[in-house]
Amino acid sequence: MSAGEDERGRPAEAERAPGAREPANAADGSATEGPAAEDTATEGPAAEDTAAVAKKPSRWARLVALLDEREAPTSLALVRLAVAAVLLADWVAVLRRGLVPVVWGPSTAGAFGIADTFPDPPLYQALLGASPTSTWLVFGLAFAATLTFALGLFTRTSALVLALASAQLAQTLPQADRGIDGALRLVLLLLACSGAGARWSLDAWRRHRTLTPDIRVPAWPRYLIVLQVVWIYFSAGMHKTQGAWWPAGDGAALYIILRDPHFARFELPWLDAAYPLTQLGTYLTMLFELGAPFMLLALWYRRTAERPGRLRRAFNRLLVREVWLTLGVGFHLALALLVRLGIFPWGMLAFYPAFFRPEAAERFLARLRGR
Amino acid sequence: MRERWPQIRAGLIVLAVAVSLFEGCPVPNVQRRHVERPVGQREVRRWVGVLGALGVETTPEELTEDAIAVSEAATRRHRALLAPFAPFFALTQTRQRWSLFPVADPEPWVMHLEGSRDGRAWELLYRPVDPEHVFLRERLEYRRVRAIWNPGTAGPRFDYPRFVDWVARESFAARPELEHVRVRFAKVRVSLPGEPPWEGEPSWHFEERRSRAEVAP
Structure with a gap:
């Protein structure tokens, strides 16, 4: 079970915002009144009406409640799978063309990786030296992390390792790192903090013996x-x-x-x-x-x-x-x-499942499956 | 601590979003080499017109100097305020300024890769969007490699000479009869529909040549 989840898919009491009654994304997917309606509930039924009128929750309390919401992991898992697919396709593209040592290899070996001439080289070069071998090690790490991230094995760690390995490659040849690579890294960092591995993943299988456990993860x-x-x-x-x-x-x-x-x-x-x-x-x-x-x-x-x-x-x-x-x-x-434009269009489209609440994503998937 | 966690987390998220948005502020990056290109000069003239219509009289020269000065000052201030967060951006190699084709250049470059046996008669090996000349196309058009040879708005990338070394080595390995390789860029003009079609000769730029002996391992 991921940190911050419980088996019923509801946040532990202590993890909710003070005064928050219930996560706004109701399990039935119906639209709710949102955080504005949440903060008075713990005052007790008798006091509820009066308190609601007398003391509207502050903007900060509403923001805290919003960021404390939980939901099914469907949308985040879809983003995870799509991002992993795009990155895998890009790694395979560079491998298939035999360009790994060319693009990120050290300039002293005739490659484009200019970072070995910088006073402040990437961490892996500082530790292992700038060589084709160290290039392959970082690339291999990124590739392996992409695979484990796609499979949802140690998902959070995989996302973090992948983001950092990709950043090391970016530092090796900054001009070959495009905007979409940075965008993917930012989303990977967010996914590393998320429950994106709580569905359709080996992590889900290890913890719940099912790929689609009924749990809820942070929505932020x-x-x-x-x-x-x-x-x-x-x-x-x-x-x-x-x-x-x-x-x-x-x-x-x-x-x-x-x-x-x-x-x-x-x-x-x-x-x-x-x-x-x-x-x-x-x-x-x-x-x-x-x-x-x-x-x-x-x-x-x-x-x-x-x-x-x-x-x-x-x-x-x-x-x-x-x-x-x-x-x-x-x-x-x-x-x-x-x-x-390389992976740019596909990378951006990989983020789109995030625009759908899990219930909507599940309805869409069910329609795709013809159910 | 556990009870306060939602508050702390919300605070951290707000801080991260605020820093990211500040990092992403569209601080103008106007450099002299940008303005000196035809597309830059056209933009300066356009802005002189826009400002004139708003009652601000200026000349292209004055506007250029002002824009560069404001850009430099803003960039310095922006960088200084972000200094505490620079290690994060460096570690993750991320930024929050995004641009996709901010400049659609009506005078684009066309890269030409050519080979020769004697250094006099040149054979075209590769040219973009030319199905007749596709030598090394898969590798040259891979996005990270194109990022090295495709000139920016201010001219060729700083590692362009190393690109030429590499592409020459690849060409010599694949085509043993070649003794010389050159890379150069034609500057052409895109005429818009309704404009007289551009029929001028392209001008050639950034020519680099390598002989087999020069790039031998």
Whole structure:
């Protein structure tokens, strides 16, 4: 059993926020009133109504309660499996091309790994020296940790080891470490603090003799993954200050990128005819990225759907969450199809299960299985 | 302690999020070499126009100097405030500034890998998006290798010469008849639909040559 879980899937009393009545994510998956409604319950039934009116919990208490929530590990386990699949594919790609010693080998051996000339080399080089052997050791460690992470064996330790081994490789050749590698490391660090290994894992099997034990794990790592993904998009949008991304530059950015031979996957002879479509794609990209923070609002409104409010009703009626996620999936699939960005589209899509509460993820999986 | 744990954890999470968001602030990184490129100069002229429309009169030269000065000052301040957390970011090699194609350059580079028996007649071996010339394509187009040879907005990467050494060794090993290898980049222009098509000759940049003897192990 992971730290902080109990067999019934409910948090131990001592682990709840002071005054928290029940985790907001109810086991039946129904929307709840959220943390705002939780803090008065322990005052006892007689005092409940009066206390609720007299003393609304502070924002801090509500935040503490929110971060103390627990849920089934389904969504986090899906993120774990997807992240592991993307990383394994990338490691296999570099292995298959015989590029491990080329990319991360020491520059003194004719490879690209420039870190051996730095005054402050990566830890593994300081300890083992810069050599092809030490490169293979770190790569092997990253590969093995990816496998154990995928299998859910010592999941938390595997995630941490994988994040740190990947960081050592990044330090060896910083310019070959792309944004998506850093994003994957950040999510790995969050998964190392999570119960992502509590489902579909050898850890689950070792502890419960089933791959799908009925337990609950802290929800905050999932919330932080959502926040991280939203920030990635919003930050990317903020950095797009060049005119080509805006109407002043004719929205030509996507067209120009698709014509850039270093990134385009194909020559696209029909691209000129599709110029208005590429302009639309440019504006949708900006809308999607700069509108990312509204996704947080959409998630909150979805979660508190029973509360009043016109904006809440409008968000839920217009399916803002679904529209935004569909746009994101379309955006990444289009990138994967048309532009050579390595694992970037797949890595980002690997984080998407975090946008779904476990109950929704389970319903989706059941639908996939035809049940 | 156990009763306080939810509070402590919430405090730690808030701290982590606050530091991450601060690290991710879009502090401008304007360097002279960025501004000197055509795409940079176009941006400066555009911003002069935008500022002029807002009633702020400036010239491209003044704006360049101001932008560089503000960028340097902001970067210094940002770095100083993050210094206590630098070890974490260094250990995990993470940052919170994300950009994907912040600049869509209408004057992209096209890498050419060529081989020769005598150093005079050159045979094109590899060029991106050219199905006729795909020598070493799988390895050259692997994302981490492309990151080494693909020039940034400010020109070639600092380990570009080592890339040329490597690709020359690979070429000589696979093609025993070759005695010379060169890598160079054509600068082309993407014309937008409606613009007169660009029919100029590409200019050539960053040419590096290696002979078999130079890269022999």
